[in-house]
Amino acid sequence: MTNEMINIVVEVMPHFEGYVYPNEATPQPLWGVLIVLYPYVTGLVAGAFIMASLVRVFNVKALEPVYRLSLLTAFAFLLCAPLPLLFHLGHPERCFEVMMTPHLTSPMAIFGFVYAWYLMAVLLLELWFDYRRDFVAWSESTSGFQGMLYRLFTVGVTDISEPAVKLDHKTAHLLSIVGIPSAFLLHGYVGFIFGSVKANPWWGNVLMPIIFIMSAMVSGIALCVFNYMVLSWIRRKTVDMKCLDVMGMYLFYALVVDAAIEALDWIHRIYSAEEGFQVMQYMAREKLFYTLNLGQVTLGTLAPLILLGLLQLVRRRVPELQRRRMYFTSAMLILIGVLAMRWNVVIGGQLFSKSLRGLMGYKMEFAGLEGWFMGAVLLALPFITLTIMIKLFLSEKLPTSGVPDPDAEQAI
């Protein structure tokens, strides 16, 4: 147990218990922290997009203040999503072969297409149709470099007559409808990359894509709550409590489904106790004790379930400040918990030998491609991208047309 903590803090020599195949006795697991971040960031994209779709497709009016923020969050994180994947490749310069000559039986081969589809056909287009009218207005009211950027973004389409704007809204609505299954596809597919590895009993699991989709939704909504509250705090604006309550409600229900499916997965594993179960038991008790039992289950799932569940029951009796704190805490806990879940899946699956006779250790270094520093940079990058986007597209100084309904209230 303590070994894991030591491993996180200081460098210890790799150690192995029992027998591991000679090729598995490497000091670092093949897939390190970069591959932990990849499903994490991709999941945040999918979740944030679903959040935006609640407004656009399901017409949840209360969430309008976070509509554009959710879309921009999804976009910023999607731009950064392939970076960890790219950096971990032995030959990143050959990455385009995945799209040029894809091997169609590989779950990984489709990533390029799913990613490109999601980025180009869904998010980028939806954002453009959504912002087109504002771009035209801003390009007229803003000068200098920023104004030039807005003019560029209009792509020369400056017609903002009523029928044109109506068509924009219609198209964006349609794209959003297409976007929901695409978001599920994007992240379900990430789950399938792990779920399809039958050689590894920790991964090879039919529920894996669904677990990934649900945890993605949970983490994405939590990220939107986090971003919305932080942005309001920075801008010294009051948080729209109605919006926050509705976000909290969706977060709670998504978390209930997510927790139920993950529990089902464990119940099945424990009951069927197939080959490799002993190793898994040992992992849960020793190797992944902190990240699984404490990080993923207690802090990441149970605590927010109780907090958000309480708010569902006695919301009216809790003062606003208290509620805001509870939502913020839940969102933070969920974000940490889902990161722990990705860690447990990716790293956990490589802590035991496929001979099922031994265990590998893991030490995470500070420097290097798979180190703490790089991980932190890659995790900070989407937030930096988002900050730039907020400056450009969600600026307080610029008048917005309101979204998605032209008559709706002003968004932040």
Added chain:
Amino acid sequence: MNNPVSRRSIIGRITVAVAGVLAAPAAKAAKAVAQKLLVSADAPKDYDPTKHKWLMAIDANRCIGCGLCAEACKKENHVPEGPYFRTWVERYIITKPKPGSGAARGETLVDCPNGGIDGYPEAPVLKEEIQHSFFVPKLCNLCKHSPCVQVCPVGATFDAPDGAVLIDPKYCIGCGFCIQACPYGCRFLNPVTKTAEKCTLCYHRITRGLKPACVEVCPTQARIFGDLKHPAPDDPLQQFYQNNLVVALKPHLGTEPRLFYAGIDKEVR
């Protein structure tokens, strides 16, 4: 119609453009196939992979654990020092049950220091406590349904028609998915070339009529190698199947290994 840009000519041009776009990936795929068969396979130009079906078999009863095969493999294939092996030899020790424990057998101890190249340390239990002890050479299991080939995102690893499972190092992107997918731990990421690597049955040798290096150096003929399409008179491979009941490793995974073992215990996986 005096207009040089007629509807027909536009349709014609669009058709040509579409055909070109459609043909480009096909041409690229064809080039990749040709590349695989001719350039990267280390085979001589006149070698026809469709006329052979290479296979290895392991008679563990004969293995003495000298580790020469693992050493020869490293040298022959320039495998880097460290935890990187195309083939290795595991030592199994099954102890006698503790008296009165009610168990049929004791525990199973497995080790393989440096792939078996440097020999093995003294057994961790007393000689009298050992029920069985044996060595198991391991290498690519030459699966019929190779999970490693299935998951490669670019098709850099492939089933050659002659039975070898090969990797094109000029094509591999080094994602490591195949290494995760191999249930037998037979693949590794070469730290120098940053591409996946595995046993090729010494493709550069067998396509020139030689035996794989490990088979060549094995002093007890525990490794048996042959061509199923051209069995030699007194073919050792045929004799092996004639004389032994065989098993494959991890059959429940449905990979259907073509590599068979004689003389191993259920504890081997």
